[in-house]
Each structure stands twice: as C-alpha cells, then as structure tokens.
Amino acid sequence: MSDTAPQAFATLPLKPELLSNLETLGYHTMTPIQQAALPPILAGEDVVGQAKTGSGKTAAFGLGLLNRLRVGRFCVQSLILCPTRELADQVANELRRLGRGIPNVKVLTLCGGTPLGPQAASLEHGAHILVGTPGRVQDHLSRKTLDLNTLELLVLDEADRMLEMGFQSELDYIVARTPAERQTLLFSATYPDEIQQVAESFMHQPRMVQAAATK
Numbered sequence: 001m002s003d004t005a006p007q008a009f010a011t012l013p014l015k016p017e018l019l020s021n022l023e024t025l026g027y028h029t030m031t032p033i034q035q036a037a038l039p040p041i042l043a044g045e046d047v048v049g050q051a052k053t054g055s056g057k058t059a060a061f062g063l064g065l066l067n068r069l070r071v072g073r074f075c076v077q078s079l080i081l082c083p084t085r086e087l088a089d090q091v092a093n094e095l096r097r098l099g100r101g102i103p104n105v106k107v108l109t110l111c112g113g114t115p116l117g118p119q120a121a122s123l124e125h126g127a128h129i130l131v132g133t134p135g136r137v138q139d140h141l142s143r144k145t146l147d148l149n150t151l152e153l154l155v156l157d158e159a160d161r162m163l164e165m166g167f168q169s170e171l172d173y174i175v176a177r178t179p180a181e182r183q184t185l186l187f188s189a190t191y192p193d194e195i196q197q198v199a200e201s202f203m204h205q206p207r208m209v210q211a212a213a214t215k
C-alpha cells in the first residue's frame with residue numbers, strides 16, 4: 001500500500017548529525033510507529049504512541065529528545081521512566097547509540113539495585129538525559145539528590161507495564177515535580193482505560209498515534 005510505504009528519516013527536520021549517525025547505524029527508513037509519532041513529537045506536541053514490542057518505539061522518542069537537546073546547557077533536560085532496570089539499561093544504551101553523532105551527550109540511569117550514594121554523586125556531576133525506574137527516581141527526588149526544575153521532556157515508556165506493576169503513585173509524585181510546560185510522551189504496547197486516565201491527567205491535548213498490530 002502506498003500510504004504505508006516506508007519513508008526515509010531524511011524527510012524529517014532532524015539535526016544533520018543525527019541523520020548521518022542513523023545512516024551509520026543502518027537505520028534508513030522509519031518503522032510505522034516512528035513515521036506516525038516523529039512529526040508531532042518534533043513539532044513539540046504531547047504524543048501517546050501505541051505499538052507492539054519490537055516496533056522501534058525507543059528511537060521514536062529518542063530522536064525526539066536528542067533533536068531538542070542543547071548539549072551546551074548541562075542540566076537534566078529529559079527523563080525517561082521505564083518499568084524495570086533491564087528496560088532502562090536497554091533504553092539508555094539505545095539513546096547512547098542514537099546520540100553518537102552529537103559529542104558529549106551524558107545519559108545516566110537511575111535504577112534500584114544500585115547503592116543510592118554513588119548514584120547521588122553521579123547526579124551531582126550532572127547529566128542531560130536520565131533513564132530510570134519510578135521507585136528510584138522518586139527516592140532521589142524525596143532525598144533532594146535530584147530536582148527536575150530544568151526538565152523539558154518527560155517520557156513514560158511501557159506505561160501499561162508501569163501501571164500493572166503498581167507504579168501509579170510514584171508516577172504521580174514524579175510528574176508533580178516537573179515543570180508544567182514540559183512536553184510529555186507516553187508509549188505503550190496496549191491501551192487500557194488506565195492509560196487513557198494517565199494520558200488525561202499528565203498530558204496536554206495528546207496526539208494519539210498507533211501502528212497497526214499486523215505488518
């Protein structure tokens with residue numbers, strides 16, 4: 001079908017250094033969810049993206065956040081919340097790969113299972129992008145080893161799993177401590193009622209995008 005023909009990343013208003021790195025990584029055309037989500041994300045809109053596992057959701061929000069990142073402003077600009085440490089590590093690694101063309105992007109993970117002290121020391125040294133689990137991010141906020149006053153972009157990745165795991169109160173706590181004028185992106189494999197409620201309470205007129213369940 002011509003309306004689902006894959007499009008090149010080069011059709012997007014991305015920084016040239018991101019585009020050339022995508023070529024190096026062998027990412028030539030967008031996946032359907034990237035094609036649907038990236039234009040509104042790059043336009044600064046709030047976006048709810050629903051697509052099955054393995055459909056390329058990380059690069060959809062990752063390119064959005066890397067494109068708006070100002071490396072010369074060394075402060076936390078983006079926070080990605082993930083349900084588990086393993087997923088947070090995967091997202092952080094993918095962001096480092098996608099950001100290779102931009103020198104000195106600092107990505108830090110904040111997950112449980114690691115002592116708080118050294119993590120707080122790493123936060124003290126600073127980062128542009130944080131990837132963490134809700135419990136540990138809440139911990140740092142309540143201990144005042146983290147503040148999110150400079151945050152521009154918040155991503156809830158695998159939001160359905162975070163809710164299934166009972167992270168609603170942590171999400172409420174964290175979101176309440178971010179600037180109201182932030183951009184918020186939510187990605188999920190499924191779209192139950194709870195996700196719709198989260199989208200309504202945390203997001204500003206979100207654009208809903210979906211990729212077909214079957215290829």
Ligand code: ADP
Nearest residue numbers: 027028029030031052053054055056057058059
């Ligand atoms: P999801 O979060 O939707 O489960 P991921 O973001 O983990 O999916 O992506 C799945 C795999 O697809 C990863 O290995 C990623 O590197 C690869 N990938 C993502 N986008 C592209 C693309 N446009 N071209 C080629 N490979 C891609």
Ligand code: MG
Nearest residue numbers: 057058157158
């Ligand atoms: Mg994912």
